[in-house]
Amino acid sequence: MSDHKKPSGVTRRTFLRRTGWAAVGLTAIAVVGYPYVGTAMPALPSFSNPQIGDGWAWIQMLPDGRIRFYCPRMEMGQGANLGLAQIVAEELNVGQNDIECLLPDTSQTAVFKATVGSESIVKFFQPVSLAAARLREELRLRAARQARVKLAEVKDRDGGFILPGAVNITYGDLVQKTAIVLPEPSSDSAMPMQYALRDAQARQTIGQRWRHPDLHGIVTGTQVYSRDVVVPDMVYGRVMRPPKIGARIVKIDTSRAEPLPDLIKIVEDKAQNFIGFVCDNPFILDEVAEAIEVTWHSNEDVFPADRETAEMLRETNAFPHVVASNGEAVDESGEGEISVSGAYFTPPAAHTAMEPRAGVVSVSNGKAEVWCGSQDSFFVQQRVAKAIGFKNDAVNVHSLRMGGGFGGRLACWASEDAAVLSNAVQRPVRVQWSREDEQQHNYFQPPFSHFIDARVDSAGIITRWNHDCVSAPIITGPFSFMGMPLADTVTSVVDWIGPDKGTMRGIVSPYAMPNHRIRFAPARTGIPVGAFRGLGAAPNSFAIESMIDELAFAAKIDPLKFRLDNLSRSNARLAAALKRVSDMADWGSDLPGNTGRGIACAIYKDMTYVAVIADIYIDHDAQTISATNIWCAQDCGLIINPDQVENLVSGNLIWGCSMAFKEKMTFANGIAQEDNFHSYEILRHGEAPAMHVSLIDSQAIATGVGEAAFGPVAPAIANAIFNATGRRIRNLPINYEDVAGT
Amino acid sequence: VPSITLNGRSVDIPDHLENITLLDFIRDHIGLKGTKFGCGIGLCGACTVHVDGVAQRSCLTQVVDVAGQGITTIEGLAVTAPGAGLHPVQEAWLEISVPQCGYCQAGQIMSAAALLAKTPNPSTSQIKQQMNGNLCRCGTYGRIQKAITIAAGNPYYE
Numbered sequence: 001m002s003d004h005k006k007p008s009g010v011t012r013r014t015f016l017r018r019t020g021w022a023a024v025g026l027t028a029i030a031v032v033g034y035p036y037v038g039t040a041m042p043a044l045p046s047f048s049n050p051q052i053g054d055g056w057a058w059i060q061m062l063p064d065g066r067i068r069f070y071c072p073r074m075e076m077g078q079g080a081n082l083g084l085a086q087i088v089a090e091e092l093n094v095g096q097n098d099i100e101c102l103l104p105d106t107s108q109t110a111v112f113k114a115t116v117g118s119e120s121i122v123k124f125f126q127p128v129s130l131a132a133a134r135l136r137e138e139l140r141l142r143a144a145r146q147a148r149v150k151l152a153e154v155k156d157r158d159g160g161f162i163l164p165g166a167v168n169i170t171y172g173d174l175v176q177k178t179a180i181v182l183p184e185p186s187s188d189s190a191m192p193m194q195y196a197l198r199d200a201q202a203r204q205t206i207g208q209r210w211r212h213p214d215l216h217g218i219v220t221g222t223q224v225y226s227r228d229v230v231v232p233d234m235v236y237g238r239v240m241r242p243p244k245i246g247a248r249i250v251k252i253d254t255s256r257a258e259p260l261p262d263l264i265k266i267v268e269d270k271a272q273n274f275i276g277f278v279c280d281n282p283f284i285l286d287e288v289a290e291a292i293e294v295t296w297h298s299n300e301d302v303f304p305a306d307r308e309t310a311e312m313l314r315e316t317n318a319f320p321h322v323v324a325s326n327g328e329a330v331d332e333s334g335e336g337e338i339s340v341s342g343a344y345f346t347p348p349a350a351h352t353a354m355e356p357r358a359g360v361v362s363v364s365n366g367k368a369e370v371w372c373g374s375q376d377s378f379f380v381q382q383r384v385a386k387a388i389g390f391k392n393d394a395v396n397v398h399s400l401r402m403g404g405g406f407g408g409r410l411a412c413w414a415s416e417d418a419a420v421l422s423n424a425v426q427r428p429v430r431v432q433w434s435r436e437d438e439q440q441h442n443y444f445q446p447p448f449s450h451f452i453d454a455r456v457d458s459a460g461i462i463t464r465w466n467h468d469c470v471s472a473p474i475i476t477g478p479f480s481f482m483g484m485p486l487a488d489t490v491t492s493v494v495d496w497i498g499p500d501k502g503t504m505r506g507i508v509s510p511y512a513m514p515n516h517r518i519r520f521a522p523a524r525t526g527i528p529v530g531a532f533r534g535l536g537a538a539p540n541s542f543a544i545e546s547m548i549d550e551l552a553f554a555a556k557i558d559p560l561k562f563r564l565d566n567l568s569r570s571n572a573r574l575a576a577a578l579k580r581v582s583d584m585a586d587w588g589s590d591l592p593g594n595t596g597r598g599i600a601c602a603i604y605k606d607m608t609y610v611a612v613i614a615d616i617y618i619d620h621d622a623q624t625i626s627a628t629n630i631w632c633a634q635d636c637g638l639i640i641n642p643d644q645v646e647n648l649v650s651g652n653l654i655w656g657c658s659m660a661f662k663e664k665m666t667f668a669n670g671i672a673q674e675d676n677f678h679s680y681e682i683l684r685h686g687e688a689p690a691m692h693v694s695l696i697d698s699q700a701i702a703t704g705v706g707e708a709a710f711g712p713v714a715p716a717i718a719n720a721i722f723n724a725t726g727r728r729i730r731n732l733p734i735n736y737e738d739v740a741g742t
Numbered sequence: 743v744p745s746i747t748l749n750g751r752s753v754d755i756p757d758h759l760e761n762i763t764l765l766d767f768i769r770d771h772i773g774l775k776g777t778k779f780g781c782g783i784g785l786c787g788a789c790t791v792h793v794d795g796v797a798q799r800s801c802l803t804q805v806v807d808v809a810g811q812g813i814t815t816i817e818g819l820a821v822t823a824p825g826a827g828l829h830p831v832q833e834a835w836l837e838i839s840v841p842q843c844g845y846c847q848a849g850q851i852m853s854a855a856a857l858l859a860k861t862p863n864p865s866t867s868q869i870k871q872q873m874n875g876n877l878c879r880c881g882t883y884g885r886i887q888k889a890i891t892i893a894a895g896n897p898y899y900e
Binding site for chain 1: 758759761762766769770773774775776777778779780781782783785786788815816817820828832835836839840841842843844845846847848851869870871873874875876877878879880881882883884885886887
């Protein structure tokens with residue numbers, strides 16, 4: 001990718017035209033800050049962080065005094081656009097009804113970073129706050145000029161200002177019905193005061209429980225997701241995807257399908273491994289698909305990077321990357337030290353967002369309009385453009401609220417397929433994936449294998465920590481399946497350069513451990529892997545926090561005390577979370593029979609501190625095991641909207657239970673064996689524990705919450721099972737048989 | 743011509759659509775998009791509607807099999823409860839901001855409303871049992887269960 005900075009697709013003029021507001025209003029336009037990906041380059045997700053000045057282009061003052069916010073984050077239920085809108089409102093002294101928050105089309109803003117990694121608040125707080133504050137001060141200047149008073153005499157008031165003599169002036173009074181484009185601030189412009197950073201008592205909006213404006217549409221059935229999009233003259237398409245990973249088309253026989261009524265066109269392109277069709281009505285799609293006979297072929301057996309692979313690498317000591325090391329980790333055991341070893345395994349997992357993806361694409365006159373829900377509309381734009389040989393700026397992607405994302409919606413193949421079909425028939429085409437498509441054709445969380453040898457001294461201090469991990473590269477993984485097969489020579493170079501940062505997320509524990517060595521062996525697999533909630537954080541946390549519990553038991557020390565004793569001194573915030581959660585759960589209190597209690601903690605991406613306690617209950621009559629209560633204390637700094645954060649934390653706790661008890665993908669010969677919810681089970685209502693969430697009051701920088709609390713849940717549950725039964729759980733998911741079997 | 747009553751309106755089932763599911767009929771023939779497709783095999787509950795007041799998976803129901811019956815979807819739920827405004831279950835959902843992504847919530851609400859119609863004051867285990875077929879990947883189960891309790895306290899159910 002080029003570092004060369006060029007305008008990324010949106011010129012000021014096209015912005016003004018496309019957004020349709022050019023006739024009126026006041027805004028600032030900036031087209032800065034993102035490396036331009038040329039059409040000759042492969043389509044890549046947008047991974048560049050926002051710059052402090054980028055916010056200018058996202059906020060617009062309308063002539064009626066309302067604010068339009070082109071939110072540079074996609075919405076999948078995490079509510080980032082609500083939190084960011086609250087920041088805008090704080091700066092501009094407006095209420096929720098005065099701000100309209102839009103998911104921008106790709107033509108309405110410059111490229112912004114993919115909505116991944118729980119970064120929407122931590123990385124966008126500053127640009128958004130600063131831009132809104134600057135707009136406020138620009139308006140204040142206008143008020144002073146218009147009223148011919150000194151700038152300092154223009155005081156804040158809700159929705160505007162108050163002038164000397166108690167004269168009110170609204171923002172609307174200051175915005176004429178002509179377009180005013182604020183210049184991009186120069187680097188030496190004075191920084192306005194950011195109200196979002198004021199003392200807690202002075203803040204008006206941040207910390208309030210605003211309700212997401214989409215909720216009314218959601219509970220009444222009017223919220224539009226990509227599956228719900230209808231455009232005039234729309235027809236219905238489907239693409240027959242390889243039944244097995246890596247399969248290629250050998251032969252296509254369409255003779256039985258061609259006479260079917262309502263079939264408009266069959267689109268074949270063997271070179272592109274493409275066979276699809278378009279129908280006049282959606283009800284005949286299955287029948288046509290069954291009538292088209294496609295012979296597929298695949299040479300290669302797709303191998304998963306499974307436990308056997310990991311054990312082989314372990315045997316040959318083939319760990320090319322030392323992720324962290326200190327002291328002498330491989331020394332002989334010292335006097336009075338106890339050694340503990342454990343091998344931990346977590347299986348591949350599927351996102352199973354409740355909405356199977358869909359896209360509607362209208363190609364005509366050399367332009368393409370795309371409607372889809374994606375975590376990276378600009379990535380979809382690039383990929384659609386490539387699929388039909390258009391330039392990026394001939395493709396406009398309309399962004400819709402997603403029915404779940406969880407890392408699994410960077411690409412929208414349904415939109416690419418719809419684009420090819422629409423280009424062939426020059427009418428809008430809808431393509432919708434089935435649940436089975438999601439389970440077979442998306443990318444997955446890779447399996448993780450961990451081997452940890454550790455020692456603890458008689459005082460309960462960890463003296464050695466040798467941790468070897470085998471898994472697939474996550475961040476550099478997707479390239480191999482998103483239409484750009486990477487040669488082995490390329491992947492071997494990529495893997496040689498360094499350990500994959502996504503796979504390694506959370507691998508360095510928060511404990512002091514003076515002598516440690518953490519190594520990683522990348523095991524590329526034929527199974528497509530990619531971003532999944534938390535990336536490596538939860539599998540890595542499972543291994544680390546399980547071993548910590550094993551060490552505490554070996555040293556005969558309470559697992560809470562053991563953690564507090566071994567935490568690095570710099571981790572006071574994690575210690576505080578541990579103490580808070582232990583108070584909440586009354587740690588150390590007596591438990592009824594067949595019940596166990598476990599604890600675990602983690603720091604997510606060096607920013608969010610989470611401690612979890614889980615109670616489990618084993619029902620020997622029903623032969624079930626379940627989490628009954630989960631307590632969670634989290635320190636995520638300043639909280640923009642506590643209601644939203646509590647909801648996300650609870651969702652993470654449920655996800656963690658689901659990981660612990662339910663989820664596992666297996667592949668046989670490149671075919672996903674769990675193709676729907678009967679075989680790929682996720683946690684259900686009846687299995688949901690009671691949840692108790694406490695957010696630690698903090699004025700530190702607001703950090704990510706969308707994935708943070710997930711990691712410690714599974715190890716807390718596994719540790720609770722050990723507490724109840726004396727059996728260690730080192731493989732997920734957990735079955736009753738593993739716990740009670742002989 | 744067979745027909746169904748959809749949210750109080752009679753709708754004919756044309757000959758050529760007699761083999762489609764109630765879900766496809768509602769979404770792609772009528773054009774009401776509030777009822778969602780999640781799995782297609784009745785395992786996730788996103789497509790839940792009321793058939794003569796009983797929660798049913800519309801993805802597993804052939805439209806001709808409910809000819810002559812009354813179908814309520816999320817769009818028509820509010821009018822099944824007397825008074826202006828939303829149904830008490832929808833009100834409770836908003837009161838404690840249940841949804842995250844929101845995609846499964848129409849089905850959750852329809853299941854919850856059917857539960858309360860039959861059992862106005864459900865126990866926790868009754869709630870969990872009735873709602874067990876409605877999956878939520880965002881993990882809003884705790885709030886859903888709480889919202890059902892709130893709705894049960896609505897004077898409408900007394």
